[in-house]
Amino acid sequence: MGTLEAETVVIGSGLAGVLVARELAASGQRCTILERGSLMSWDEQARLKRWQEDLPTSELNHENDPSGLDYPWTYVYGVGGSANRWAGTSPRFLPEDFEVRSRYGIMRDWPLTYAELAPFYRSAERAMGVAGAENALMPATDYPVPPHPPGGQDQVLEPHLKPMIPLPQARPTEAIGTRAACCGSGRCQLCPVDARFSVLNALSGVFEHPDVALRQKTVAAKLVSDSSGRRVSAVECLREGGERLTIRARRFVLAANGIESAGLLLRSGIVTGDTGRYLFDHYNSAALVRVDTDTGAGIGSSLATSGIYSYYSGEFRRHRAGVLMLPFNPGAPIMADRLIAAISDGRSGRDLRRDVATEWRQTFALDLFIDDVPNRRNRVTLSSRKDALGLPLNHVHYERPGDYWQRGVDHVVADLPRRLRELGARDVRYLGAPQGAHLLGTLRMGSDDRAVVDRHQRHRRRENLFVSGGAVFPTYSPSHPTLTIAALAIRLGRYMALDSV
Secondary structure, X not given: XXXXXXXXXXXXXXXXXXXXXXXXXXXXXXXXXXXXXXXXXXXXXXXXXXXXXXXXXXXXXXXXXXXXXXXXXXXXXXXXHHHHHOOOEOOOOOHHHHOHHHHHOOOOOOOOOHHHHHHHHHHHHHHHOOEOOOOOOOOOOOOOEOOXXXXXXXXXXXXXXXXXXXXXXXXXXXXXXXXXXXXXXXXXXXXXXXXXXXXXXXXXXXXXXXXXXXXXXXXXXXXXXXXXXXXXXXXXXXXXXXXXXXXXXXXXXEXXXXXXXXXXXXXXXXXXXXXXXXXXXXXXXXXXXEOOOOOOOOOOOOOXXXXXXXXXXOHHHHOOOOEEEXXXXXXXXXXXXXXXXXXXXXXXXXXXXXXHHHHHHOEEEEEEEEOOOOOOOOEEEEEEEEOOOOOEEEEEEOOOOOHHHHHHHHHHHHHHHHHOHHHOOOEEEEEEOOOOOOOEOOOOEOOOOOOOEOOOOEEOXXXXXXXXXXXXXXXXXXXXXXXXXHHHHHHHHHHHHHOOO
16 A cells, blocks of 8 residues: 655546646645546547546446435546536526525525625636626626627527526637637537537646646545544545555545535545535426427527526525526427327328428427425435445435425426417426436535535534535525536635645
8 A cells, every 4th residue: 555645635626626726736735636537538538429438436436225216417537527528508606596595584595695706706707718798697797708699599588588698608609728619519518629618628737737746547435534533634545456545635625526525525434414415406307388480499509598587586486496497599309209209100201391390490498497495315325335446335315306396397387378478389398308417415515513514615523624516505596506616616725725724
C-alpha cells in the first residue's frame, strides 16, 4: 500500500470539483483531484457514442430498492463527470427559490440568498460561456454570449404564455475560445461539433495547472478520521488493478454525485443528521398540446431557445409545484408512435404521411421541469451486495413524486387549453420523459441540527471536510440545477482559498 501527501484532495473531476480546484489553484494552493473513471476525449465520446470508458472503476455502483421505483439514474464516472453528457441548459434559480419557507410557508429556506450567490452566478456563466439575455426574473445578469434567437414555437407561444425569456444555455450561438458555435443539429448530449459546454473543452486548463494533480482510475473508498473525530486525516483509495493507496491531506472536498458523495460518507462511518436522505431528481415530463395552427415546430438554433415562466412563480407555490416549461424545437416526439399505430391499423401511403406531418406541425411539445417537496424517505444507504471493487453498492430508495408535484402538473394540463384557446388548443396529453440525471439533496446545507453541511458547505462534524455539488441542495426549484452547482463550487473554492483550517 502506497502513501502520498497532498494539501487539498478533491474527490470527483466533474464540474463541481474542477471549479473548486480552479479557484484553489488561482490562489496558489495545491490540490489533487481523484477521479474513479478515466479521460475519454470528445472525439472518442462522439465515435463510440458513450461518455465513459468500459472499466471496473467506471461502472455505476448503485442498486434500486425493490420497494421503491426502479429508477433510471444516469451519471458518468470519467474525467469531466456527468457534464460530459449534459445538454447545457443553464438558467439561474429565481430569488424566491432560496426563500420558499419565508415566502410561501413550505419546505426550507436556503442558508444563503440569491443576492449572495449572484456574483458567483456571473462567474460561472463566464467560465461556462453561457449564452443569455438580461431579464427581469433573474437580477444582476450580464451574460458573456448573446442568446440564441427565438425558435418557431417560441414566437407563436410568446403572446399567450408570459413571462418568456431567452433560455440561458452553455452552448453558445457564436464561437467562444476553442468551442464552435451551436450547429443546431439537436444532438446536444453528443454534440457533433463540440459546441456545448463540457469540462473537457472549457476547463481542461485546470488539469494542466502546475498546482493541480489529476489521478485517474482511483476510487475514494473511505475517509479516515483522526483520533479527535473532528477532522479527516486521509482518504483510502482503490486503483483499477486492486492497488491500495492512502492520501493524507489538510483538507478534503466531496465533489462526486449526490448518490456517491453520500455513499462515501456512509462507507466512512461519517453519518450525522440527514446524511443520505432527501435524494431528488426532477421527475421530467412533457405536455403535447394539439392546436389548429402551425406551431413553428422544427425551427430553432438548438433544442430549446426559450423558458416559459407562466406557471413558475406565485402564491400558488404554497400548495402546488412551480413549473418551468421549455418549448422543444424539434417538435412533438410523436412520429414513430403514430406511424406504428396507423400501420398496425392497415393505413399507408400519402394520406398517412400527410396526416402525421399535419399532427406534428400542429402540436406544441413542452418540456416540463417541476418542483416537489423534499421527501425524507428518498435516501441512499449501503447494500449488502458489493461492486466489482469489493465496495458496498449504494442502495437507493426512491418514490414517485408527491401530491404537491401532482397538483402542479394537473394545473398546467388543465390550464394550457385556456391560455392557448386563440390558437385552437383542443387536446393536452401528459407524457413522461427521460429521468435520472439530477442527483440532488443527500447532504443538504442548513443551520438546523440535522443539516449535513453549513452555509459554507463545510461538514458540520468534520471541520476540514467540504461538499461541492447538488448534494448540498436543501430544496430543488423547477429550474435545472447545473448552473447553481457551478456557482456554489466557485463560491466554495474562493472560501477555501481564504480558509486557514
